[in-house]
Amino acid sequence: MSDIIPVTILSGSLGAGKTTLLNNLLTGAGDRDVAVLVNDMGEVNVDAELIAEGSDLDVDGGVTELSNGCICCELQDDLETAVVRLARNREFDALIVESSGISEPAPVARLFTTESRVAALYRVDALVTVLDTRQFLDAFGGGDPERRGEEGDRPLSDLLVEQVELSNIVLLNKADLCTDAELDEAEELVGALQPDAETVRTTFSEVDPERLFDRGLFDHSRMNDLPGWKRALADDGHGHDGHHHPDEVYGVTSFTYRKRRPFHPGRFADFLESLPPSVVRSKGTAWIRDNDYRVVLGQAGPSVRIEAQAPWIASLPEVERDLYRSNRPDLEWHDEWGDRRTELVFIGTDYDETALRAALDDALVTDEEWDAEEALSGPFPAEQGAEITLREP
Secondary structure: OOOOEEEEEEEOOOOOOHHHHHHHHHHOOOOOOEEEEEOOOOOOOHHHHHHHHHOOOOOOOOOEEOOOOOEEOOOOOOHHHHHHHHHHHOOOOEEEEEOOOOOOOHHHHHHHHOOOOOOOOEEEEEEEEEEEHHHHHHHOOOOOOOEEOOOOOEEHHHHHHHHHHOOOEEEEEOHHHOOHHHHHHHHHHHHHHOOOOEEEEOOOOOOOHHHOOOOOOOOHHHHHHOOHHHHHHHOOOOOHHHEEOOOOOOOEEEEEEEEOOOEOHHHHHHHHHOOOOOEEEEEEEEOEOOOOEEEEEEEEOOEEEEEEEEEOHHHOOHHHHHHHHHHOOOOOOEOOOEOOOEEEEEEEEOOOHHHHHHHHHHOEOOHHHHHOOOOOOOOOOOOOOOEEEEEOO
């Protein structure tokens, strides 16, 4: 066995088929000795109970070794201590960590990639997301807007987007409940959200273990640059006028909107609140008139969240501004507006790009509003770190 143990990090919403997948992998691993670490929300580790049931063993005290080397621990256990102890107490060929109860797999992945005693023992091999394919399509197609999370305070669409955007492999599970056309559409949506992800159609989470183990798909240096929206924003805007075309069998496309003129806070809020269901995902930075902070938009399906991040460099006192610019010689800078700008990407299915661009243009401040002395009002936060939910299911 290699001294460095490969880790597969598994995510997916409740009921998508993660526990079934884990049991399938444990019983079908062959000569590969697999350990599984399951984190579950609440006082009782339900996932641990289910995996134990599938392995004909009992869960005792929240930490149990199952037939194929499965270790289940409750969420409040120290994950770092658990994985280090696991590596020291037994030999195994691969570790699967289920990030159940965690909205997306990045926090778990970082544990294995930062300089720590864990990183010295393990390497992340792949990030895998299991989707209930029908639920995934409904979340962005006007279906029942379920809410998930510890307090039930997050729309399901938010969680699904985050999980897909950080995936190397996506299992389109419960494929038997969807038509071929629906599965094709789900694959295109996944491809728009995460262009590099592999998709596998599964029923009852049945998949060849070789598709998930020893793949070497995870690249730590690119973990924060994976999503489709970041790739679209990184495009220089040439060709197709910022419009990007995936396979387009089902009209899944994206476009980028860039402007050096601020939005009227009221009209831009109205635009975001009226985004059509055909826009699955939008993200980026907006310049709002009479607001010194970068306003960051995050929309997934029916949910629109806004956060005020760092101030525009151009809004800082001259001494601070010049010092910052001297330390960032590559900072894009406009002679009049400095670093203030809007960069937004929109991903969706069969939306009217011309109409959306026109509505965005209409939400920009006019020359008369720009010259007016009175401040413009709107709902956007104007303190660093402040967040609001502009629209929710």
